[in-house]
Amino acid sequence: MRRKLVHRKLVHPKVVAALTVAVLLVGTATACTPEPIDNIPSASQVPGETVLKIGTPQVPDGVDPAEGALLAHVYAASLYAAGVQASVVETPAAAGTLLSGVEQGSVDIVPIYSRVALTEVAEPATAETASEALDALQAALPDSLKLLDPTKAEDRDSIVVTAVTAQKYQLKSLADVGKVCEKLTMGGSSAFKTKEGGLSGLGSDYNCIPKKYESLDPTLEFGDSSTLWALLRDDVQMAGIHSSSPAIADNALVVLSDPKGLFPSQNIVPLVATAKVNDALQQVINKVSAALTTEELSNLSRLSQDGHYATLSEAATAWLTQQGLVKASS
Numbered sequence: 295m296r297r298k299l300v301h302r303k304l305v306h307p308k309v310v311a312a313l314t315v316a317v318l319l320v321g322t323a324t325a326c327t328p329e330p331i332d333n334i335p336s337a338s339q340v341p342g343e344t345v346l347k348i349g350t351p352q353v354p355d356g357v358d359p360a361e362g363a364l365l366a367h368v369y370a371a372s373l374y375a376a377g378v379q380a381s382v383v384e385t386p387a388a389a390g391t392l393l394s395g396v397e398q399g400s401v402d403i404v405p406i407y408s409r410v411a412l413t414e415v416a417e418p419a420t421a422e423t424a425s426e427a428l429d430a431l432q433a434a435l436p437d438s439l440k441l442l443d444p445t446k447a448e449d450r451d452s453i454v455v456t457a458v459t460a461q462k463y464q465l466k467s468l469a470d471v472g473k474v475c476e477k478l479t480m481g482g483s484s485a486f487k488t489k490e491g492g493l494s495g496l497g498s499d500y501n502c503i504p505k506k507y508e509s510l511d512p513t514l515e516f517g518d519s520s521t522l523w524a525l526l527r528d529d530v531q532m533a534g535i536h537s538s539s540p541a542i543a544d545n546a547l548v549v550l551s552d553p554k555g556l557f558p559s560q561n562i563v564p565l566v567a568t569a570k571v572n573d574a575l576q577q578v579i580n581k582v583s584a585a586l587t588t589e590e591l592s593n594l595s596r597l598s599q600d601g602h603y604a605t606l607s608e609a610a611t612a613w614l615t616q617q618g619l620v621k622a623s624s
Contacts, residue, residue, distance in 0.1 A: 329618075330375075330618060330619060330620060330621050331372055331375045331376050331578055331581060331614075331619050331620060332376070333375070333376060333377040334376045334377050334378070334574050334575070334578070335377065345378055345379045345380065346373060346378055346379070346380040346381075346402045346403060346570060346571070346575075347380070347381055347382075347383050347400070347401045347402050347403075348366045348367075348369055348370045348373075348380055348381065348382045348383065348401065348402070348403050348404065349366065349383050349386075349387060349392070349395065349396065349400075349401030349402075349403065349404030350362050350363050350366045350382065350383055350384060350385065350386045350387075350404070351365065351366070351386060351387075351392065351404055351405055351406050351407060351410070352386050352387060352389060352392055352407070352410055353386075353407065353410070354407050354409070354410055354449060354451075354536070354560070355483050355485040355486060355489065356451060356482060356483040356485075356486060356512045356534050356535070356536050357449065357512060357536045357538070357539075358512050358513045358539070358595070359386070359513075360513070360595070360598060360606070361538060361591070361595060362386060362405075363382070363384065363606055364594055364595065364598055364606055364609065364610060365405040365562065365586075365591075365594075366382045366383075366404070366405060367382055367606045367607050367609070367610035368405075368582060368586075368594065368610040368613060368614065369403060369405060369564060369579060369582060370382050370607070370610070371607060371610045371611045371614055371620070372578055372579065372581070372582045372614060372619060372620070373575065373578060373579075375578075375614070375619070375620045376574075376575065376578045378575065382607075383400070383401050387400075387401075387404075390413070390414055391414075392404065392406060392410075392411055392414065393411060393414050393415065393435070393439065393565070394414075396439055396565055396566075396567050397436060397438060397439060397567070399567070399570075402566065402567045402570040402571060403564060403565070403566045403567070403570075403571060403579070404564070404565050405445075405562055405563070405564050405565075406562070406563060406564075406565050407449055407560050407561075407562055408424065408427045408428050408431055408444070408560045408561045408562075408563055409421070409427050409558065409560035410560070411431055411565070412427055412430060412431045412434075415431065415434035415435075416430050416431070416434050421558075422555075422558065423558070423559075424448060424558070424559045424560055424561050427558075427560055427561070428441065428444060428561055428563065435565075437568075438567060438568060438569060439565060439566070439567060439568070440565070440566055440568050440576075441563050441564070441565055442563065442564040442565075442566060442576055442579050442580055442583065443563070443564075443580040443583045443584065444561040444562065444563040444583065445561065445562045445563065445583040445584075445586035445587075445591075446583075446584070446586060446587040446588070447538060447561075447562050447586050447587055447588045447590070447591040448537065448559040448560065448561060448562075448588055449536060449537060449538050449559065449560050449561075449562060449588075450536070450537045450557050450558065450559040450560070451486075451492075451534060451536060451537075451557035452534070452535060452536060452537045452542075452549045452550070452552075452557065453468060453471070453480075453496075453532055453533070453534060453549075453550045453552075454525070454532070454533055454534075454535050454542060454547040454548060454549050454550065455525075455531060455532050455533075455547070455548050455550065456525060456526065456528075456531075456545075456546075456547060456548070457546050457547070457548055459478075459531050459532070459548075460548040463477075465548065465550060466548075466550065466551065467550055467551045467552075467553060468496070468499075468500045468502065468550045468551065468552055468553070468554075468556070469500060469553060469554075470550070471496075471500060471502045471532065471550060472500045472501035472502045475496075475500075475501070475502035475503055475504055475505075476503065476504070476505055477505060477531075478504050478505060478530075478531040478532050479504060479505050479506040479507070479508060479529070479530045479531055479532075480493075480504040480506070480507050480508070480530055480531070480532045480533065480534070481507075481508040481509075481510045481521045481524045481525060481529070481530035481532075481533045481534070482507070482508075482509070482510060482512075482521060482533055482534030482535075483509065483510070483512055483521075483534065484509035486534050487507050487509060491556060491557070493507060495556045496556070499554045499556045500554070500556070504532070508524065508529070508530055510524055510530075510533075512535075512536075521533050521534070521535060522535065522541045522545070525547070526545060532550075535547070537549070537559075537588060538588055538591045538592055538595070539592065539595070540592040540593070540595050540596045540599075542592075543592065544596075562586070562591075563583070564579050564583060566579070581619060582614070582619060585617045585619060590613075590617070593613065593616075594609070594610070594613045597609040597612055597613055
């Protein structure tokens, strides 16, 4: 899977890639390095035997599906470092079946997006904050399932513009957009156009009805259907790009604040089958979650782009190594 990030400045892609990796390494060197994950002898199994299945989560509307797959591979790589044979179930569960899949044993661990999972068991609209969504989800789970520590990464819809557009129309907030919205074309997922709290919410909460709406691809690939590419070449002037996307920082995009809370945030949190994942392994998983901030989730995505690593598993292991959670191979 080869991905390219568009950069507003015309810098050679290899230079961009080198600078990105350099920044990541410098950040890692200066950060407080945690203790590496230790091998757990009691968890070791016969070589090659698959013990735990890591599920690929259903991602929120507008999120690049590769993000969910990367998260699954990060937790799988951490368990491998602890001595557990683990495999990633590459195909995400169908909508509405994620929790039942863990309960029935088709997967043993899955990093979930709390509001996406909550739609299976409760009405997410009743949970205003991210913590309320987690509480509602935990309360609805059967005893055989458990939410571990949530990551520090929060995911939410965000409306972004380029720095040029922000300067031209003096945009800092969605409240500012209402004054000029009829002049702007917006791009985003096809579902955003019709879902509750999407395009209709912009109209009702911020009096923003764009001149036109383009349904586009949330992935970071080059191509006419890419939301990012359409924004950078000014085919659209505002776009729905999720908060965890590295495209925001890498292209100096301006995230418009949401003072009315139209777009609620949600946590990424591992869900486990307690019969299969003991306390020692839960501690390993929690250690990884503690390192996963929104910024680090973006960094993880960067490592999977531009051919830095051949597979998602290699990118995941590289990220764990940069965080000091896995020792670098000699």
